[in-house]
Amino acid sequence: MPPHPPAVTDRAADRMRTAIMEGGLRPGEQLVEAEWTDRLGVSRNTLREAFRQLCREGLAEHQRHCGVTVRNLSAEDVREIFTIRRALELSAVATVTTPIAPHRLDSMRACVAAAADAAKAQDWRAVGSHSLRLHGEIVRLIGSPQLDAFFASVLAQLRLSFAINPDEAAFQAPWLDRDAAILDRLAETDPAGAASALRAYLDDSERGLLARFPAP
Amino acid sequence: MPPHPPAVTDRAADRMRTAIMEGGLRPGEQLVEAEWTDRLGVSRNTLREAFRQLCREGLAEHQRHCGVTVRNLSAEDVREIFTIRRALELSAVATVTTPIAPHRLDSMRACVAAAADAAKAQDWRAVGSHSLRLHGEIVRLIGSPQLDAFFASVLAQLRLSFAINPDEAAFQAPWLDRDAAILDRLAETDPAGAASALRAYLDDSERGLLARFPAP
DNA sequence: GCCCGGTGAATTGTTCAACAATAATTATTG
DNA sequence: CAATAATTATTGTTGAACAATTCACCGGGC
Known part of the structure; x- marks a missing residue:
């Protein structure tokens, strides 16, 4: 049997990652929490953790109190x-x-x-x-x-x-x-x-x- | 004025990091959530995020449902x-x-x-x-x-x-x-x-x- | 008309409490 | 004593609440 069903937060991060990669989201676009909790059906805490994963991978950027945006490379x-x-x-x-x-x-x-x-x-x-x-x-x-x-x-x-x-x-x-x-x-x-x-x-x-x- | 007061989660991660580095914690030792929320005075969500930071830095290890332990290098x-x-x-x-x-x-x-x-x-x-x-x-x-x-x-x-x-x-x-x-x-x-x-x-x-x- | 400060809504930061899911421990039974 | 079942402790996830901050809107003064 598989060691573990994948964590909810990982699945959420995956879906956002592919959304970014497939080009559905433009660089610089803001990722609003409320919007994505609805779309992914996860709680805000879980979603925020997924956000942090994306930021760690350099796919998104985080600014305190200003939310997360799709990374826009210079x-x-x-x-x-x-x-x-x-x-x-x-x-x-x-x-x-x-x-x-x-x-x-x-x-x-x-x-x-x-x-x-x-x-x-x-x-x-x-x-x-x-x-x-x-x-x-x-x-x-x-x-x-x-x-x-x-x-x-x-x-x-x-x-x-x-x-x-x-x-x-x-x-x-x-x-x-x-x-x-x-x-x-x-x-x-x-x-x-x-x-x-x-x-x-x-x-x-x-x-x-x-x-x-x-x-x- | 400073751009932002440092995030609570960062301060928590800092304190645990120094605790690990100063040798107060032995490699392999388990980091129990309840214990550290008390010691650091932060909520469980915040603490868990701090845990994840330490894991990302390779100072700790995480196993689903088994918690976080101080990294034990082989x-x-x-x-x-x-x-x-x-x-x-x-x-x-x-x-x-x-x-x-x-x-x-x-x-x-x-x-x-x-x-x-x-x-x-x-x-x-x-x-x-x-x-x-x-x-x-x-x-x-x-x-x-x-x-x-x-x-x-x-x-x-x-x-x-x-x-x-x-x-x-x-x-x-x-x-x-x-x-x-x-x-x-x-x-x-x-x-x-x-x-x-x-x-x-x-x-x-x-x-x-x-x-x-x-x-x- | 344009700059200025204030008001309020929207968004994020953090906490708390609850319940579910899993692992570890103990108790029970053969 | 071994294997199994029940209990407990710990983590995973959720939902809601409140504080802090930003942003957009609005009215007044020049």
Whole structure:
């Protein structure tokens, strides 16, 4: 039997999280307590705890007496996300001095394959998600669950910034091949090659995302 | 005027955090809600939120229907902490390609000086805290507040493991000089030298901490 | 017309009390 | 003594209440 039925507060947080990710909520939009207690059918205390979870994950922001709003990333925030990505993903790649465990490679290849399928189906949102999942797998090479959890929340924030722009198609397509290339280098136990490909990838990706913000 | 009086829940979390850190609570000890609502004079809801904060920081653990306990680190946990330290601190050191900003250097030197003072005063707990503060400053070189917050919680977990052993004197003393040496290399903008010194430092420190656990 | 302060509604912060669900403990039975 | 049933303690969740704060609205003075 399952260890425990999932907690009510977790289910509430899940539903709000997907609501944010699916784009039903705009960045900066306020999350009013009364509204969501009705919609989710949970008590205010439980809901507030769910809010706190979202804030902890960087998907929402809280200001005392002013409530919770969907996080609205600034250019500075995007830069920080990529600073973190560079630090962690490059660290991870550097640890690949011996061949990667087969099951790890399989997980990574599955991400790329899923992204390719989604691209064929023109589901660009899914493409982005699967690509980010691959990069989560890369960080897993470091071998720390705590780091994985932290990085997952960082990637979730990045996905949030995807939601801003409408033309995801043009944005997502070119990156697929580069993901695959990085993975190939990793499979060949070529950390230096993977690192340089990854660094270029991150630089370009950051540039592309920052271009959408009004010039400073 | 100050932006806001601090939230009740934060003050409660603070008091419990120091209680844990000062060693008043042993690892594995259970934190009963009723007991702490009395001691802190806050409501159960507020207290539960404070509990969750501690869990998020890795200072406590939560199991559904079984309450919250003070985190009890295993050898595996210590290994993970050092895995994270290696990834982040070495990443940080690698970013030092241009001279470090003077105020940053000042903060770091202040940590070493404070640790030295504490050593003179035989306050070994303080020595450990200041040394860890230095390593927190190192990670700040990366330039990400989110990463800083995450790393701070990792260091707090490590401090928790210090609380286990009684003879902190023998443990803390030798590391002071090595901290200073690493800082010198950083001040000279010598990332490679700092990296190798830091790597050796972390390896030795991890070994020393793991030695206290029963052999596998 | 526009700035200014005050009034009141709406929202959030915190507490309290109750009940349900689960785990731990004790009592009971064979 | 072992296994099981009943009891108790603790946590999970809810609902309502009240305080504190923000915000929008409104009227008066310049």
